[in-house]
Amino acid sequence: MVVHTGLLYEGAIRVDEEVQPFYSPVPEFPDLAILLSAMAAGIRAVTATASGALADEMTFAAGPLLNRVYFLPRIVDGGFIVQDTEQDITIWNAHESQSYTISAITDSQPDGTTLDHPATPITITPETNLFHLLTLLRAGPPFQDTTYTYNIAPWSFVLTIQGRRIEAFLYDPDWRSPFKVGYSFLTILARSKRFVEQRRALYEKVKRKLEAAFWFNGLEMQQFSYDLRRFHAQVLGVPIFSEPMHPTTSPLQGSTFTIVSEDIVDYWNLRNATKFVLFKDLEDKTINEVKEIASLDTGIRKLTFTNQIAAIFVQAQTVIYPVCLSLIGEVSPRFLTDDLAQVELSFEEFKSG
């Protein structure tokens, strides 16, 4: 079974016609056949000691656990999808003697996912596990909302896949206008004429707002104009431009870490409020990649990621920024000519989950 870090999911066991909630505390799903046979043996032994020969007629495993069809997980929450992510879908026929058949697997809005399975119909013989590999792709719609329905007569099992994709914001700001970061909380406050106060904080964590000015000229202005239409309801990975990092390691492609030249111990956003960083080629904007941070070592300035860097970056012309997952707020363009504009943009942090 393959599960990558960053994939959060919860599942539900379908026990014949009853749906019982099942919450897996760890991503790895154990081999249920081995687990249950061990449990059955253990319970039989304990019961035999307590109740004598009658206990052998009925075991715990054969009653509530076997003779059912299990389908796990029922819900896959991809969170923020920044990389291809794989997840096994397990169908276990726990019947001791009866076969079942997957007559059809139908999908709804499958773009951005693949599900590897043999052609239907698929027969599931007794006490057999099937594993179908689900992949959430880096490329796909902004909002992933996909279902796959397994028809296993007399039941239907629905697999729901959800998530959001981060689009990197790749434009560079105009530093003549200060790049601004606002750090917000929300406090409910009551105050009397005698200055007695009651205060209650509603935010446990800070919410950020970024503001910057950008120049757009010619083709780039057209690109930005169309990007803006696309971005209006999309979660963007907006760089924290005040915390740039430059990699000192090469090659970057295929590596799961990099060491940077800056002293990141005083990079507040990187250390406290960021899960993702943006790799960006300074000369070719089309070369970029958002990576999820697995760990930070401020002492040796090392950033470790949850998986390998895929794109080919030239070390000397690559910059890395922590990103703030944001939605575009206010857009204030000022047109100087028909194809030259200065645009002031604000980005409001998007807090999910």
Added chain:
Amino acid sequence: MGDLLTGLAGLDLFAPKYNWKSELSAQYEMSRAIHSYAGTVEELINYSDHRPTRLELEFLFQNKAEEYDFLTFWMDKRGQWKKFWLPSPSTGFFLDTPTVIGVPSVIVRGNRFAEFYKGFERIFIQLDNGDRLSFQINSIAQDQPLPGKDTLNLGAALDRIVDQADIALFSLLLCGRFEKDVAELAYITMAISECKISFLELPKEYPA
């Protein structure tokens, strides 16, 4: 020699470098009302003996370490939520006589502070070498030891000799909170940033 911070009653001290490039502004919130009918005498109602001070502050963070310290403090206070100590940026006292090691008092020039004194006040001394001292004022002997000089009796003894020439700032500590829930940092470069923020004194929340 290091800081000697006493009398803070467990609250954090926020003592940043003020940016005097811009003038600091203050407002004093009055709490009073005048009751009258047209053409009658007026009656003055006083709601509070202690009016709060509101300060508009501006900081210049000259490196990422200063910015990091400020943001860490800001996150802990969660905007308007938690109170803390802030040294008043305007000088409140002139030290008249150098302090004596082991003696819990300082002699300052008489400035009528004694007539306002309530008992919860703290003083803050920032030395030129960066050391910071704070004390609660337990009592005041006005015109002692000589007319025109006041003796502030402190809650703890001084551990060093301090002369007026060593002092960068000698003022009152204000107990209060940030007045807004937003702190905005404007980056002039990637490392240098400015922040404007306002502070509001909480006159009813001074520790005893």
